[in-house]
Structures are given as C-alpha cells and as structure tokens.
Amino acid sequence: MPALSDQEKAAAAAQYERDGFFIAPPVIPADLLARVRLRIAAVYAGEYETGLAPVGNPHCSREPPTSLVKLDNAHRSDRTILELVSHPAIGQWAAALTGARMIQVFASQLLIKPPGGQDTGSVGWHQDQEYWDSALEGELFTAWVAISDVTAESGPMRFVLGSHHWGLLKAGDFFSGKLEALKQRILEKSGGHAWRESAAVLAPGALSFHHRLTVHGSGPNVAAGPRVSFAIHLRTEKSGLRAGTRWQDAGYLHDFNDPVGSPVIHRA
Ligand SMILES: O=C(O)CCC(=O)C(=O)O
Known part of the structure; x- marks a missing residue:
C-alpha cells in the first residue's frame, strides 16, 4: 500500500474520532485473500498447520455452519492467517487513525455468518470493552477485515454513530440475537442519546476500524453465501494489562512478548 499522505491521515483520524469507526478501502491483496479462504476452510475443518488449536478447542466440522462460527486466535493455528492479521496495511491505517507509534494484535476472531437469515447468525449490540475491561485498559480497538463480499444483505456490522462518547455501559451482549431488546437496554443506560446506525458494507479485502466503546452488532445474513471476516483486536x-492481571488469567490473551500470539504489526 502506498504511504498515506498527512492529509489522508488527518481526515481519517478526524472521522474516527467523530464517529467511533472508520471504513478503509480494500488493502489486502487478492492472492492473500485467496490463500486465506483455503486456510479458513482447513481450520474450520479442524486442520491446524502449527498444531495449535484456536482458543477453547472448538468443535470442528466439514459441514457448512448453521449458526455464527467464532474461532478465537486462529492466527496461532495457521501461518497464512497470521500473515493476514499481521498485514502491514492494517498497521498503517491503525497508526494513521490513532497517531500511535506501535500497533500490536492482541486477539483475533474468525467469524463465519451462514446464509439462511436465522437470528443464530446475528451478533447482539455491544461494546468490545465490556469483554476486555477486567484485564485490559487504554487504547484498544478493532480492525474488521472482509474476506467475502460484505453486502447490505449479508448481515454487515452496524455501528452506532458517536456511541464511543457514551462511556462504558455494560448493557450489550455479543451472543444475543435479540437486537431490538439490547438496543432499548443500551439506550436506557446511555441516558437518552440519539441512535443513528451505519452499516459497514465492505468489498473483499476492505476493512473497518472501531473504537473499544463504539456500540456495534449485526443482523441475519439473507445473502446467498456466508459472510466471512476476521475481527482483529489491536492495542497501542x-x-x-490492568495492574495485578496476568495474561495467563486473561481469557483469550497471549503474552504480549509472543510474536505469534501477539504480533506487532506497526512501529513508527
Ligand atoms: O462481525 C460482527 O458482526 C461483529 C464483530 C464484532 O463484534 C467485533 O468485531 O468487535
């Protein structure tokens, strides 16, 4: 990817600060996407190139999924997936948005949302910090990379504009398909903000970034094929780690000194 101009960086950072998310153009090369698709199928079927299973030893399958598949830290299981989550263009954009000197991956999720329009493919409205707050503090955010064509019909991620300014509400639930009930709960906790949504429709290889407090979720996939993506969780x-927390006790985290579990993808 050509270096971003100062003007491009400033415009992107201003938009991210205002809205709590940013949509970047396609940056992942087509040949890497093609290789990643093959490796996603392999990991989903339980074939781990490095011998390391995704976190939680997920049940593997050769049958197409019927509900949302979420495989944590598959970048440790497969070198091509590691190549994707470490791609320097992700780091460049992340640094442009935050002005950070260092960008490090601290977790990833492979997400496969099957077609068929069921709620079991949905992701309930939530803020990511709800899930990180016991272990991590400071500048944390997510790059979400489209592997398939993420259209309006495929259940794209939706962001609530400006909700990163609402504080940590702890009213969401990633694992619930009841989006309307969650919306009401979040609005009540937020103290009456206006709810304006924006859908992240992304071509393959494009990506969105969202702040740790941005409210987001996604509905059912009514497109013909699966919606496939990686959520790559980043820190600057x-x-x-919060004082007194050990990474061993912090859920799906790996030692920040582990170059495979937690690759540094940008240094100024
Ligand atoms: O893929 C989705 O719809 C939601 C993903 C998500 O919650 C995240 O990337 O933080």
Whole structure:
C-alpha cells in the first residue's frame, strides 16, 4: 500500500474520532485473500498447520455452519492467517487513525455468518470493552477485515454513530440475537442519546476500524453465501494489562512478548 499522505491521515483520524469507526478501502491483496479462504476452510475443518488449536478447542466440522462460527486466535493455528492479521496495511491505517507509534494484535476472531437469515447468525449490540475491561485498559480497538463480499444483505456490522462518547455501559451482549431488546437496554443506560446506525458494507479485502466503546452488532445474513471476516483486536503503546492481571488469567490473551500470539504489526 502506498504511504498515506498527512492529509489522508488527518481526515481519517478526524472521522474516527467523530464517529467511533472508520471504513478503509480494500488493502489486502487478492492472492492473500485467496490463500486465506483455503486456510479458513482447513481450520474450520479442524486442520491446524502449527498444531495449535484456536482458543477453547472448538468443535470442528466439514459441514457448512448453521449458526455464527467464532474461532478465537486462529492466527496461532495457521501461518497464512497470521500473515493476514499481521498485514502491514492494517498497521498503517491503525497508526494513521490513532497517531500511535506501535500497533500490536492482541486477539483475533474468525467469524463465519451462514446464509439462511436465522437470528443464530446475528451478533447482539455491544461494546468490545465490556469483554476486555477486567484485564485490559487504554487504547484498544478493532480492525474488521472482509474476506467475502460484505453486502447490505449479508448481515454487515452496524455501528452506532458517536456511541464511543457514551462511556462504558455494560448493557450489550455479543451472543444475543435479540437486537431490538439490547438496543432499548443500551439506550436506557446511555441516558437518552440519539441512535443513528451505519452499516459497514465492505468489498473483499476492505476493512473497518472501531473504537473499544463504539456500540456495534449485526443482523441475519439473507445473502446467498456466508459472510466471512476476521475481527482483529489491536492495542497501542497507550494500553496494557490492568495492574495485578496476568495474561495467563486473561481469557483469550497471549503474552504480549509472543510474536505469534501477539504480533506487532506497526512501529513508527
Ligand atoms: O462481525 C460482527 O458482526 C461483529 C464483530 C464484532 O463484534 C467485533 O468485531 O468487535
């Protein structure tokens, strides 16, 4: 990817600060996407190139999924997936949005949302910090990379504009398909903000970024094929483990000194 101009960086950072998310153009090369698709199928079927299973030893299958598939830290299981989550263009955009000197991956999720329009493919409205707050603090955010064509019909991620300014509400639930009930609960907790949504429709290889407090979720996939993506959770030098927390006790985290579990993808 050609270096971003100062003007491009400033415009992107201003938009991210205002809205709590940013949509970047396609940056992942087509040949890497093609290789990643093959490896996603392999990992889903339980074939782990490095011998390391995704976190939680998920049940593997050769049958197409019927509900949302979420495989944590598959980048440790497969070198091509590691190549994707470490791609320097992700780091460049992340640094442009935050002005950070260092960008590090601290977790990833492979997400496969099957077609068929069921609620079991939905992701309930939530803020990511709800899930990180016991272990991590500071500048944390997510790059979400489209592997398939993420159209309006495929259940794209939706962001609530400006909700990263609402504080940590702890009213969401990633694992619930009841989006309307969650919306009401979040609005009540937020103290009456206006709810304006924007859908992240993304071509293959494009990506969105969202702040740790941005409210987001996604509905059913009514397109013909699965919606396939990686959510890549990122930190900057202005973040860290909370005092007294050990990474071994912090759910799906790996030692920040582990170059495979937690690759640094940008340094100024
Ligand atoms: O893929 C989705 O619809 C939601 C993903 C998500 O919650 C995230 O990337 O933080």
